[in-house]
Amino acid sequence: MSTRRRPFAVALTLLLAGSAAVAMAEPTPARQKELIHLVRQDCGSCHGMTLQGGLGPALLPATLAEKPAEGLVATIIGGRPGTAMPPWHRFLAEDEAQWIVAKLMTGFPQ
Amino acid sequence: MRHSLQFLLLGLLALLLGACAGTQVRGTGDLGLVIERASGHVTLVNTSAREAYARIGGLGDLSHASVVYSRDARYAYVFGRDGGLTKLDLLEARIVKRVMQSGNAIGGSISQDGRIVVAQNYTPGGIKAFDADTLELLSEVPAEYAPGQFSKVVGLADVPGGKFAYALFDGGEIWVSDFSDPKKPVTQRFPAGQQPYDGLVTPNGRHYLAGLFGEDGIVLLDLWQPEQGARKILEKYGRGEEKLPVFKMPHLRGWSVAAGRAWLPAIGRHEVLVADATTWKETGRVPVKGQPVFVMASPDGRQIWVNFAFPDNGWVQVIDTLSGRVVQTLQPGKAVLHMEFTPRGEAVWISARDDNRVLIYDTRTFRQLGSLPAEAPSGIFFTSRAARIGF
Numbered sequence: 001m002s003t004r005r006r007p008f009a010v011a012l013t014l015l016l017a018g019s020a021a022v023a024m025a026e027p028t029p030a031r032q033k034e035l036i037h038l039v040r041q042d043c044g045s046c047h048g049m050t051l052q053g054g055l056g057p058a059l060l061p062a063t064l065a066e067k068p069a070e071g072l073v074a075t076i077i078g079g080r081p082g083t084a085m086p087p088w089h090r091f092l093a094e095d096e097a098q099w100i101v102a103k104l105m106t107g108f109p110q
Numbered sequence: 111m112r113h114s115l116q117f118l119l120l121g122l123l124a125l126l127l128g129a130c131a132g133t134q135v136r137g138t139g140d141l142g143l144v145i146e147r148a149s150g151h152v153t154l155v156n157t158s159a160r161e162a163y164a165r166i167g168g169l170g171d172l173s174h175a176s177v178v179y180s181r182d183a184r185y186a187y188v189f190g191r192d193g194g195l196t197k198l199d200l201l202e203a204r205i206v207k208r209v210m211q212s213g214n215a216i217g218g219s220i221s222q223d224g225r226i227v228v229a230q231n232y233t234p235g236g237i238k239a240f241d242a243d244t245l246e247l248l249s250e251v252p253a254e255y256a257p258g259q260f261s262k263v264v265g266l267a268d269v270p271g272g273k274f275a276y277a278l279f280d281g282g283e284i285w286v287s288d289f290s291d292p293k294k295p296v297t298q299r300f301p302a303g304q305q306p307y308d309g310l311v312t313p314n315g316r317h318y319l320a321g322l323f324g325e326d327g328i329v330l331l332d333l334w335q336p337e338q339g340a341r342k343i344l345e346k347y348g349r350g351e352e353k354l355p356v357f358k359m360p361h362l363r364g365w366s367v368a369a370g371r372a373w374l375p376a377i378g379r380h381e382v383l384v385a386d387a388t389t390w391k392e393t394g395r396v397p398v399k400g401q402p403v404f405v406m407a408s409p410d411g412r413q414i415w416v417n418f419a420f421p422d423n424g425w426v427q428v429i430d431t432l433s434g435r436v437v438q439t440l441q442p443g444k445a446v447l448h449m450e451f452t453p454r455g456e457a458v459w460i461s462a463r464d465d466n467r468v469l470i471y472d473t474r475t476f477r478q479l480g481s482l483p484a485e486a487p488s489g490i491f492f493t494s495r496a497a498r499i500g501f
């Protein structure tokens with residue numbers, strides 16, 4: 001019995017560890033969907049739904065290429081005083097802002 | 111699935127109507143359109159039947175699209191975010207003409223005589239005038255407020271005398287351009303204040319107001335006496351308190367004046383500011399549920415309907431202008447983006463973007479009268495705008 005159970009236990013541990021690592025790095029698929037909607041629709045009211053800019057600057061890979069990711073994450077979380085960019089920390093965790101920045105820099109999903 | 115079926119049926123209906131267009135004779139006074147921002151479509155609607163009658167696609171990026179009407183209220187000019195300017199025929203339910211006029215646009219306006227359509231642009235910053243019949247470019251005014259520095263243009267409004275007033279977000283100025291000679295506009299400049307975010311002209315065409323984002327206050331220019339320059343009203347309405355975050359900029363238009371007062375969104379405060387429309391002194395404030403986006407008077411001026419920025423965008427509140435108090439709080443749907451009154455205001459149409467629906471409310475009983483499907487609906491524009499100054 002015990003010899004048959006052990007491989008299952010090992011497999012289960014690996015599976016849990018694996019999914020935990022994934023959860024740390026990126027939001028769940030359902031949350032990703034919400035974040036994409038938030039960025040396209042609500043960030044989009046200033047940055048444009050296609051992220052080509054409006055009252056706020058464009059958020060396309062080419063326009064963000066020179067900017068350090070940490071600075072962009074800080075802007076999302078804390079806003080930029082003196083500009084129209086508000087802080088989003090009430091609605092986004094830091095790792096979610098990191099995920100958004102990573103996606104913006106490589107081409108944001110539809 | 112249910113939506114796509116409804117859209118398919120709409121499409122078929124449009125074809126059918128298109129086929130009958132030759133024999134159909136009707137006015138356009140009860141027609142209008144709903145912007146479907148995510149898919150580049152507009153749905154054409156009839157406010158008497160409370161029905162959609164056609165759907166037109168291929169209009170590009172319609173996030174933040176706005177519409178003005180020809181003076182015969184037959185043609186709609188749709189200004190898209192991507193710089194597309196599309197002229198639609200409401201009767202034949204088709205695109206008449208479409209041009210790409212800039213890289214990034216924010217809206218437009220039509221002249222007092224209906225001959226010129228003017229687009230306001232972020233990139234390149236400035237305004238462009240087009241022949242309303244042909245959409246041929248007539249002239250442009252780059253918003254170069256300092257050598258080599260161009261501003262995003264906001265708050266464009268037609269004003270009497272063949273002029274257009276607008277504000278420069280980056281330049282901090284109000285400009286008034288006279289298009290009496292459409293190919294040679296003449297522009298006057300007025301210092302305004304920090305970061306004007308939108309503007310409006312009062313229904314009589316006399317006063318141009320620009321809301322400021324960078325400071326507490328509204329800038330007022332008396333277009334009958336422009337030599338007096340622009341002056342600030344409702345200054346320091348924030349009383350030095352820290353601003354709440356603004357997750358969406360408010361929008362201003364001439365619907366703000368009702369019952370002898372101007373009803374204006376505060377910036378960074380959950381309040382509607384009220385000023386006397388003769389003395390322009392503050393007469394009160396109305397606490398509301400969130401950061402107001404649209405503060406719109408009903409056509410008779412008895413009610414003010416208010417919607418809100420994210421995250422309070424599921425609410426709509428109604429202020430009674432006689433008592434100056436909120437008398438109704440509604441939850442029409444998810445992400446309420448816009449409202450539009452029927453021409454004489456017995457009903458209001460409300461777009462709920464994340465519910466993919468337009469809701470119709472009775473303005474007297476606040477009962478829902480009906481609803482229509484629309485894909486991520488944003489702006490709703492009825493032809494009654496055709497006859498209004500500043501629309």
